[in-house]
Amino acid sequence: MSRALSVDLRVRVLGAVAAGAPHREAAERFGVSAASVSRWRKRDREQGDPRPGRLGGDRRSDRIEAHREAVMAALGPGRDATIEEVRASLAKQGLVFGYGTIQRFFARHAITRKKRPRTRPNRIAPTS
Known part of the structure; x- marks a missing residue:
């Protein structure tokens, strides 16, 4: 899994930009991408901290969870x-x-999608 670059490096890069170095030059000097420098400056301007x-993590499941009742109703009476x-x-x-969003919703709520016909009980031993 990827890791974020250190705050120390971010502060040094942003210090170089504040001292007048262009993004690309500061990025090349510290071995990071110019896009990263731009994102760090934006974050520093908006939040006051780089x-x-x-x-990682799940960032979008809230959208389908907000419509849980509609999804459950769409499954039908027999689910x-x-x-x-x-x-x-x-x-x-x-x-x-x-x-995939619906599939993950079903997995989170233990809704199985296996469809197979029911079998008669075995007389000798129970079938699984």
Whole structure:
């Protein structure tokens, strides 16, 4: 997993830019990208601090979780609708989610998608 560059390095780079060095020159001098220097300056201007934000993690599941009831209703009374059927039902309501988003929602809420016909109980031993 990637790591954010140190705050010390960020402060030194931003100090060089504040002293008059262009972004590209400061970036080359400290071995970072010019885009990173621009992002650090923006963060420093907006927050007053060049510290990095949080890395990784789930940042978008809140969107589908806000519509939990609509997703559960789209599953139907037997909770047997396919993911594509759920997507189509939600799209009619103006809620557009990707296949993977719905799949991860189901995994978080322990909703299984296995479809297989029921089998008769075995007389000798229970079948699994």
